[in-house]
Amino acid sequence: MARIRFDGLEKRYGSQAVLGPLDLAIEDGEFFTFVGPSGCGKSTLLHLIAGIEAPDSGEIHFDGDRVDGLAPGARDVAMVFQSYALYPHLTVRENIAFPLRVRGHRRAQIASEVGTVAETLGLVALLDRRPRELSGGQRQRVALGRALVRRPRAFLMDEPLSNLDARLRLEMREELKRLHQAYGVTTVYVTHDQEEAMALSQRIAVLASGRVQQCGTPQQVYEDPANLFVAQFMGSPPLNLIQGEAVGEIAWAGAVPARYGARPLVLGVRPADVLVYAQPRAHCLAAEVTLTEPTGNDLWVAGLWRGQRIKGRAAPGEHLDRGMTAHFDVPPERVYVFAADSGERVRMD
Amino acid sequence: MSIERELERPLWYLLPGAALLAAVTLFPLGHVIWLSLHKHSLLAGPARFIGLNNYLRLAADDRFWNALWNTVYFAAVSVALELALGLAIALLLRRAWRGRSLFYALILLPWAVPTAVSARMWEWMYDAEIGVLNYLAGAHVNWLGSPAWALNAAIAMDVWKSTPFMVLLLLAGLQGIPPDIYRAAALDGATGWTLLRRITLPLLAPVMLVALVFRTIDAFRVFDAIYVLTGGGPADSTETLSIYAFKVMFQGLEFGYGAALAVSVFACVALAALFYARLMRGTVR
Amino acid sequence: MSAALRAAGLALVIGYCLAPFLWQVITSLKPAADLMTLPPLVPARFTLEHYAAIFAGHSFVRVIANSALVAACTTLLALAVGAPAAFALAMLRVRGRSAILAGMLAVSMFPPIATVSPLYLALSTLGLHDTLAALIITYTTFSLPLAVWLLSNFFAALPRELYAAARVDGCTALGAFARVLLPLAAPGLLAAGLLTFIFAWNEFLFALTFTATGSARTIPVGIALFPGLHEVPYGEIAAAAVTVTLPVLALAALFRRRIVAGLTAGAVKG
Numbered sequence: 001m002a003r004i005r006f007d008g009l010e011k012r013y014g015s016q017a018v019l020g021p022l023d024l025a026i027e028d029g030e031f032f033t034f035v036g037p038s039g040c041g042k043s044t045l046l047h048l049i050a051g052i053e054a055p056d057s058g059e060i061h062f063d064g065d066r067v068d069g070l071a072p073g074a075r076d077v078a079m080v081f082q083s084y085a086l087y088p089h090l091t092v093r094e095n096i097a098f099p100l101r102v103r104g105h106r107r108a109q110i111a112s113e114v115g116t117v118a119e120t121l122g123l124v125a126l127l128d129r130r131p132r133e134l135s136g137g138q139r140q141r142v143a144l145g146r147a148l149v150r151r152p153r154a155f156l157m158d159e160p161l162s163n164l165d166a167r168l169r170l171e172m173r174e175e176l177k178r179l180h181q182a183y184g185v186t187t188v189y190v191t192h193d194q195e196e197a198m199a200l201s202q203r204i205a206v207l208a209s210g211r212v213q214q215c216g217t218p219q220q221v222y223e224d225p226a227n228l229f230v231a232q233f234m235g236s237p238p239l240n241l242i243q244g245e246a247v248g249e250i251a252w253a254g255a256v257p258a259r260y261g262a263r264p265l266v267l268g269v270r271p272a273d274v275l276v277y278a279q280p281r282a283h284c285l286a287a288e289v290t291l292t293e294p295t296g297n298d299l300w301v302a303g304l305w306r307g308q309r310i311k312g313r314a315a316p317g318e319h320l321d322r323g324m325t326a327h328f329d330v331p332p333e334r335v336y337v338f339a340a341d342s343g344e345r346v347r348m349d
Numbered sequence: 350m351s352i353e354r355e356l357e358r359p360l361w362y363l364l365p366g367a368a369l370l371a372a373v374t375l376f377p378l379g380h381v382i383w384l385s386l387h388k389h390s391l392l393a394g395p396a397r398f399i400g401l402n403n404y405l406r407l408a409a410d411d412r413f414w415n416a417l418w419n420t421v422y423f424a425a426v427s428v429a430l431e432l433a434l435g436l437a438i439a440l441l442l443r444r445a446w447r448g449r450s451l452f453y454a455l456i457l458l459p460w461a462v463p464t465a466v467s468a469r470m471w472e473w474m475y476d477a478e479i480g481v482l483n484y485l486a487g488a489h490v491n492w493l494g495s496p497a498w499a500l501n502a503a504i505a506m507d508v509w510k511s512t513p514f515m516v517l518l519l520l521a522g523l524q525g526i527p528p529d530i531y532r533a534a535a536l537d538g539a540t541g542w543t544l545l546r547r548i549t550l551p552l553l554a555p556v557m558l559v560a561l562v563f564r565t566i567d568a569f570r571v572f573d574a575i576y577v578l579t580g581g582g583p584a585d586s587t588e589t590l591s592i593y594a595f596k597v598m599f600q601g602l603e604f605g606y607g608a609a610l611a612v613s614v615f616a617c618v619a620l621a622a623l624f625y626a627r628l629m630r631g632t633v634r
Numbered sequence: 635m636s637a638a639l640r641a642a643g644l645a646l647v648i649g650y651c652l653a654p655f656l657w658q659v660i661t662s663l664k665p666a667a668d669l670m671t672l673p674p675l676v677p678a679r680f681t682l683e684h685y686a687a688i689f690a691g692h693s694f695v696r697v698i699a700n701s702a703l704v705a706a707c708t709t710l711l712a713l714a715v716g717a718p719a720a721f722a723l724a725m726l727r728v729r730g731r732s733a734i735l736a737g738m739l740a741v742s743m744f745p746p747i748a749t750v751s752p753l754y755l756a757l758s759t760l761g762l763h764d765t766l767a768a769l770i771i772t773y774t775t776f777s778l779p780l781a782v783w784l785l786s787n788f789f790a791a792l793p794r795e796l797y798a799a800a801r802v803d804g805c806t807a808l809g810a811f812a813r814v815l816l817p818l819a820a821p822g823l824l825a826a827g828l829l830t831f832i833f834a835w836n837e838f839l840f841a842l843t844f845t846a847t848g849s850a851r852t853i854p855v856g857i858a859l860f861p862g863l864h865e866v867p868y869g870e871i872a873a874a875a876v877t878v879t880l881p882v883l884a885l886a887a888l889f890r891r892r893i894v895a896g897l898t899a900g901a902v903k904g
Binding site (some may be wrong): 357358360362363365366367369370372373374375376377378380381384438441442450451452453454455456457458459461462463464465467468469470471473474479481482495509514515517518520521566569570572575576577590591592595598599604607608611612614617618619623 | 640643647648650651652654656657661669670671675697715716718719721722723726727728734738740741743744745746747748749750751752753755756761765771772774775776778779782807830835836837840841842845853854855857858860868870873878882883885886887890891892894897898
Binding site for chain 3 (some may be wrong): 047050051052071072073077079081083085086089098099102103132150205338
């Protein structure tokens with residue numbers, strides 16, 4: 001177990017800053033996720049924690065001990081790579097045993113540890129196979145096994161589920177959560193899938209261009225985004241945006257301001273919060289339906305209002321088709337207000 | 350140290366190799382250039398610095414120019430023949446067929462066997478009296494004994510030896526051309542000869558260039574074949590630069606002048622390499 | 635192209651490449667009396683007297699043994715020195731990596747005649763004249779560029795994450811190299827080893843210059859300078875040639891894919 005702290009951590013490629021400066025602490029035993037789009041620096045961060053790359057400035061501490069000068073093998077962290085990085089020339093058993101053999105554990109002890117991990121992950125039948133004979137999901141579990149067997153201070157996971165098909169991904173997500181609850185090891189997880197991040201983590205940090213946009217619990221980050229980027233990145237379907245002149249038109253009854261001083265604003269509201277009706281209603285925006293997406297549970301309706309796209313949720317049976325007029329109910333208390341220039345969230349109290 | 354800080358460590362992995370290369374190739378090269386500026390006969394006393402006199406002697410030496418001409422002729426003709434023959438055979442073998450890797454192994458044999466051994470084989474075949482070539486051709490040509498024929502006989506042997514290598518390289522290059530290109534061209538109505546000229550050869554050009562570089566440099570350095578086949582004769586008609594340099598050094602025991610000759614071989618090879626490098630940079634565009 | 639034409643073409647190519655060898659085989663089995671006359675091409679009776687002759691005095695056996703020893707040692711040394719170097723160039727961050735590789739390529743183009751005289755002088759001073767060690771050191775060095783170049787391509791083709799995973803699992807850089815990367819580069823090691831072996835087996839100029847007596851003589855020199863009193867013993871030379879060609883044929887047949895892969899890797903990747 002370890003409490004991980006980053007002090008002014010920075011990484012550059014040439015003159016381009018890839019990451020940082022980063023100041024953050026991950027609690028002991030916490031499942032912490034860095035989430036962001038490709039290229040935001042999250043994999044780099046994981047490499048820095050593991051010791052595969054060295055920071056250009058700043059420090060990393062595990063439980064107060066400085067580790068950023070140590071070789072990867074000396075940091076006692078285990079990593080699961082996106083491509084699993086299983087050793088092709090070794091069997092599953094040998095792959096899992098590898099970290100223990102390198103550290104010189106006794107053969108009997110290795111055998112029992114490997115056996116335990118194999119049982120936990122359902123790999124017993126596959127122990128004598130080679131990685132190339134395994135399916136994607138099986139390989140992923142072997143990679144997990146190789147990490148688990150070491151009982152490290154921390155787990156580092158670099159998008160371990162992104163190479164799996166949708167159904168398997170959901171299964172493995174549950175498995176990962178269960179494992180974390182059973183073992184309680186500090187886990188630093190990296191993904192671009194915000195839904196995955198929310199489902200798995202105790203805390204999330206949203207990264208963009210190497211800077212932390214917001215750090216908090218999944219609920220905090222979803223309900224109370226710090227800026228436009230976070231609001232748009234989290235949640236699916238993505239945030240509805242209303243900008244420009246149209247902002248003034250939806251500023252009803254002072255509940256939503258038209259301007260903040262002289263600064264133009266952008267309004268955002270989640271499609272999940274917008275209810276759509278076929279019949280007219282008070283305080284609704286009337287828009288022409290451009291397409292509908294029935295997903296079994298919901299009927300997502302997209303429309304065009306004052307030239308802006310707006311999406312909302314209708315009751316599954318509601319009769320709405322392309323070309324018809326639908327009524328989008330935008331509850332003012334669910335509207336987020338952002339400054340149009342900086343993307344900063346503007347709070348009204 | 351974290352992995353990146355091992356910038357110091359990689360040098361340990363490179364050190365043994367670097368040491369060997371420095372000691373056995375770079376240092377001797379420097380030494381031979383230095384030697385070429387001295388008069389150093391192993392028979393006479395210690396070496397004496399004479400500046401560029403060896404090179405002046407080189408420029409005035411008819412035997413040097415003869416050797417240079419022989420070398421250039423040898424290289425040009427053999428490489429051209431190898432390329433033409435290799436290309437013809439590669440085009441013939443292009444399509445995949447079963448058992449072809451055994452076939453490749455067999456045709457590699459001339460390349461894989463020591464040149465000295467091949468030279469003795471061919472010496473036997475070239476014999477004027479009892480050689481099988483004369484017998485089969487019903488002729489009585491003095492292949493290795495007449496100045497007119499000797500160098501060409503050596504070229505023929507070198508072509509025999511090196512063509513398989515050329516074939517393999519060109520085949521690899523041909524296999525690298527995506528078949529879709531041919532299908533597209535066929536749809537456009539192109540036929541055999543046009544396909545060859547317009548598509549195959551241009552796409553094969555980079556590989557041909559690489560093959561040419563290797564073979565030209567090897568041809569300029571030729572020693573084994575000529576030494577065993579003719580020893581440089583008759584009447585110096587097959588004496589190439591390497592042979593002449595060798596004789597001056599290890600028969601005449603003149604290391605100073607021999608070094609100058611050796612440096613001239615190096616200069617030729619370097620020039621050829623630079624020429625091809627310039628060409629290759631051109632084709633990459 | 636019709637199948638018949640192609641078959642004829644293939645037969646022609648095989649014939650062109652192998653006919654001289656065939657002639658050597660026939661020559662080696664021809665009785666001495668029939669050697670100096672043509673016809674007949676193929677003798678009425680075959681004899682093994684030439685083979686017996688070359689193996690009689692054991693001196694030719696010595697020559698073969700020398701070549702085998704030199705080639706084997708060269709191959710092992712070249713791989714032992716070249717593999718780590720290739721690993722470093724491919725996987726570790728080395729400044730001037732492409733310059734180093736280009737420099738190695740340049741060295742491989744040196745004409746042997748340019749370096750033979752200083753090496754001869756140095757080896758004589760060191761007392762290494764006429765020893766196998768002189769050949770082994772020289773051959774190892776000259777095969778390094780090709781071996782390193784081939785192997786570094788192999789290492790570079792391996793997924794980089796394997797090295798990182800091994801490091802995180804607790805290996806030192808050397809440990810990661812030995813336990814994970816080297817086993818995976820086995821095909822490359824084989825290809826480089828084969829090409830190095832063939833190079834050492836065939837080398838002539840250095841062998842000629844650095845050795846004087848039969849104690850360190852290798853096959854190419856042994857056959858080039860094959861002893862003969864009054865006339866050239868073509869029968870015995872043929873027997874010797876056939877004998878030394880057989881192992882090469884075996885190697886080429888057994889490892890043909892590796893050899894071809896090694897040779898063509900250069901050209902196609904440029």
